[in-house]
Amino acid sequence: MKNFLKKFAVVLIELAIIASALWYIAEKRGIHNFSQLGPALERKIQQISPRAFPALQQPVEKTFSWGYKGLKYELPLTMYQSIYAYYQAQPKTFSYDNQLPENWEDQYYGMFLVSNENDRTLVELASSLQALGKKHSLTDDQIVELTLAFVQAITYDDAKAGNILAKTGSETMLYPYETLFEQRGVCSDKSLLAISILRQLGYGTAIFTYEKENHMAIGIACPKSYSTYGSGYCYGETTSTGNKIGIIPQFDTQSKKTVELTEIGTFDSAQNQQASLQELGKVVIYQATKGKEYGGIIETKKIENEISQLKIKMKTILDQLTTQKKVVNGENADLKIQKSDLDNFKNDQNFEKYNLRVQKYNTLLEKYKKDVQIYNNNVVLYNQTVARYNLLIKQ
Numbered sequence: 001m002k003n004f005l006k007k008f009a010v011v012l013i014e015l016a017i018i019a020s021a022l023w024y025i026a027e028k029r030g031i032h033n034f035s036q037l038g039p040a041l042e043r044k045i046q047q048i049s050p051r052a053f054p055a056l057q058q059p060v061e062k063t064f065s066w067g068y069k070g071l072k073y074e075l076p077l078t079m080y081q082s083i084y085a086y087y088q089a090q091p092k093t094f095s096y097d098n099q100l101p102e103n104w105e106d107q108y109y110g111m112f113l114v115s116n117e118n119d120r121t122l123v124e125l126a127s128s129l130q131a132l133g134k135k136h137s138l139t140d141d142q143i144v145e146l147t148l149a150f151v152q153a154i155t156y157d158d159a160k161a162g163n164i165l166a167k168t169g170s171e172t173m174l175y176p177y178e179t180l181f182e183q184r185g186v187c188s189d190k191s192l193l194a195i196s197i198l199r200q201l202g203y204g205t206a207i208f209t210y211e212k213e214n215h216m217a218i219g220i221a222c223p224k225s226y227s228t229y230g231s232g233y234c235y236g237e238t239t240s241t242g243n244k245i246g247i248i249p250q251f252d253t254q255s256k257k258t259v260e261l262t263e264i265g266t267f268d269s270a271q272n273q274q275a276s277l278q279e280l281g282k283v284v285i286y287q288a289t290k291g292k293e294y295g296g297i298i299e300t301k302k303i304e305n306e307i308s309q310l311k312i313k314m315k316t317i318l319d320q321l322t323t324q325k326k327v328v329n330g331e332n333a334d335l336k337i338q339k340s341d342l343d344n345f346k347n348d349q350n351f352e353k354y355n356l357r358v359q360k361y362n363t364l365l366e367k368y369k370k371d372v373q374i375y376n377n378n379v380v381l382y383n384q385t386v387a388r389y390n391l392l393i394k395q
Helices: 002-029 081-088 104-111 121-135 140-152 158-166 176-182 187-200 297-347 351-394
Strands: 041-043 059-068 071-080 094-096 205-210 215-221 233-236 250-252 257-259 284-286
Touching: 059 140, 059 176, 071 081, 071 121, 071 140, 071 176, 081 176, 094 104, 104 284, 121 140, 121 176, 121 187, 140 187, 176 187, 187 205, 187 215, 205 233, 297 351
Parallel strands: 041 094
Antiparallel strands: 059 071, 205 215, 205 284, 215 233, 250 257
């Protein structure tokens, strides 16, 4: 009996050590299913036979609408409830035998980028997008932009994002077919879809992950000298419309979303022109593949440089306007007080004090007029800068 208890205790200790090791690995490496909910990895206990690809049953017609370069695009897509159910049942965790591979995160993301060989959805979708682009006389680079705009226009799933940030529920990443079928997704879902389509179009791609911000974006192969982080890939944002390839958007610390480039209104002293934005932090790149390069980044970089300079100029002018507004308001208030005093002196026929004070009033009035002119000139300059900025982001 003692020997049995001793063996049983040893088994329990071994199981505890294994569980601790798995927990340590998950903590050290992060639970990389982008819902930050476990388990993202598990040790294989038995081989599970893959499900057979289903027959095309229960067709559902989906329509995708989006805008690109001022034009409205629409694309119908026939999908099937049976295929949707098939991908829903596919693995959402990374399982392994004995020892966890060094590149398990890369393999994990790769799981979601492999379609069943019998599933022609992404092939046909890529072909439809290419045909749509050619119909509108778009270049190859513009077809890449059209494709990204297509994915950007898919609804961002705020409810799922909220669960992920709150670490509640059992949210997992979606296979591209699921994202298309549901017509919504978070950054990881939409990024995996964009990469899948671009690969079908023959482009090299990569996954950009930002663990601190819990964000994912895509990389599109482009000339290395123009690429993001010198990686050979240009950043592509999938969560919101209007973000150009190669420009990294800012991250809103309050909403926990990236912020698209939007038009800025003309100067309004009652409006808060500032937002709590920060740059995305450390990036880790996965699933890098070779393929065609996107060349539109060269022109984009020229525009981006001018936009950056305009942002600096707008902030400088805005700071000056804020200070000048306080000065002008103060002078205006002082003039009103002095005018009241002058009126009282005049009514009391105290011309000695009136004459002494009127000179001071006139001096301040002249300064006020000059300060107002400087202020108004800066408002005009600010509005001109904003107009140029808004023109550039539309390009």
